[in-house]
Amino acid sequence: MKVAVVKENAPGERRVALVPETVPRLIQAGLDVLVEAGAGDGAWFPDSAYSEAGAAIVKTDDLYKTADVILTVTRPDEAQVRRLRAGQAVFGMLSPLIDPRLARELAGKNVTAVSLDGLPRTLSRAQGMDALTSQANVAGYKAVLIAAAAYGRFFPLLITAAGTARPAKLLVLGTGVAGLQAIGTARRLGALVSGYDVRPASKGEVESLGATFIELTSVASAAGEGGYARELTEDERQAQQAELTSHIARHDVVITTAQVPGRRPPLLITEDAVKSMAAGSVIMDMGASELGGNVAGSVAGETVVTENGVTIIGAQNLPSTVPTASSSAYSRNISALLLHMTADGALKIDTGDEIQAGVVVAYDGVVVHPAVAQLIDLEGGR
């Protein structure tokens, strides 16, 4: 079975689905590894490193002609999809619940589609395959570096001959994987950190990182399925916002991380809350997207400064900005999943397996993933 790594085409995307370090693991399992020339350049992995690891560097045409399985980070673009042929399989973060059209198209071409973002994240044997977690981890780290660099004061308490600088007060809203890594990184840098999440169970995790957990009284538990927070009702959101605003106002830096897959992210910091913050404050909106963000006025990929002097940074594909780390982790995730689905040197689709049931989106000409199929039905596009 020939496993091929494509060069990512999305604008600004620097990651690569497989890094040289992981190549021997696939070869050992009896697979051939092909790498599109230049695929690792953005993540600082030259073609020579792949060759040395045992992969063959191939031209784009040859790759699509000969590959059995194609590994990608993000959704293949139209040109890439056109090149795919029946019987091939694509592994990647295909976001079928955000836009199911790709799944339908791949099914129509009889291409098997495997999406890592469907992984059952709470299953312990799947944790090594969890790309959403590994990429969120990178994003949480980088979010703090960006926020620290944008902030006009020090993060740590510093005592110098010129006097004492007080530590920054930093608040993380949403303490999933990204939020916890943000808390850890901000703590490393010496900030005074608080964390908040609608799931009270995260209190222990927040406190174990040396941060303070903010407990709101206005919202009951909002733990949801698959390790996500459930979406709040409108009343709950308003009550939460009013109480949160008072906390937000007394912090120097706020990082928001709330995302709901396939939906508009919840607004956690309203215009009033932004106005309540002091000049020089910084907000990093990790929920920023084309659908909106967690912060009023945030724009994905842009930094705006409000009239009252608050800098709002809209994140955009943070994992791609730490490309070596994010690719290395992703490479381990995708190869673990691939090997889990491989038997005797060939792909073996079995949607009776709990992991495969989550990730296999299209197979044998059909969109087999129930949630994706339902979404396509809803959109009337089947």
Added chain:
Amino acid sequence: MKVAVVKENAPGERRVALVPETVPRLIQAGLDVLVEAGAGDGAWFPDSAYSEAGAAIVKTDDLYKTADVILTVTRPDEAQVRRLRAGQAVFGMLSPLIDPRLARELAGKNVTAVSLDGLPRTLSRAQGMDALTSQANVAGYKAVLIAAAAYGRFFPLLITAAGTARPAKLLVLGTGVAGLQAIGTARRLGALVSGYDVRPASKGEVESLGATFIELTSVASAAGEGGYARELTEDERQAQQAELTSHIARHDVVITTAQVPGRRPPLLITEDAVKSMAAGSVIMDMGASELGGNVAGSVAGETVVTENGVTIIGAQNLPSTVPTASSSAYSRNISALLLHMTADGALKIDTGDEIQAGVVVAYDGVVVHPAVAQLIDLEGGR
């Protein structure tokens, strides 16, 4: 005595010489404080904060008409110098040893010039006035944040479900104030840090921060006057470079901090050394300036990526990019110096005082600072 804070005019300069917090200290000493409208905007100090602290917000014309002492961060520009009149005094970082023309011009106008960069830095009673130290401290902190944000991997050792990420190996060349703060900040972030300086005495300081001191055998001690390293001879530099290159090659991130006041910074990382580094490595050149930098190929204010994949960042006025912290520290420095030179509510110039001998550049129509006067003589411009 009316002490006035001007709005900085230099491109990209966001600092302000006095922050609201320090205003009461000057008022208590019997001084009036005037602030040019908008002076603190870049450092997130609104006019209202100065008013509340007891300062008067004034228009530019009124400021120059009525002020006895003018406080600035950097050198006043031509337009500002034109407005100065006989009998006024200017306090700031005037860099007279880099360009003595301003000192000559101010002396010609019978304006008293006091430059904080001439402070006798080793004098313990002067440490609270040491702006070079306070600003270098900010620069060292920020340099690490920028380098970390540019680096493609994590700084800390991170153990996750997707495997273990090894910590970054970071080397700081030049362990003065900026270098030590860089070491401390990189250590906070979890990097494995080494430090090197031509002054063997800095070994203890480096090690006390949890970093490894690199000892070279090719260069003897190079401790100089005033807390600086002395300039090395050409032979010493070459020997140092050859030995350093082997150390540089095995590091992921290198931060260089070597500056010699008024001179071209020493080249610490040659083109060969840059070529010896792995793709994805990052160099932050804090010595970058119009006169050149510590790193072959660095450009002040720009980021370049070499053919072998090394990112070289040329620093440019890093303190200004952390404007609230740097202004707060500078404000304490400049006000401590001003109060040291004030008696009975008036400026009292006494070059017999060790501190004043270092900082007073022009007084009573004459360039009184011997080193500056000598430089003017050398340049034949007197």
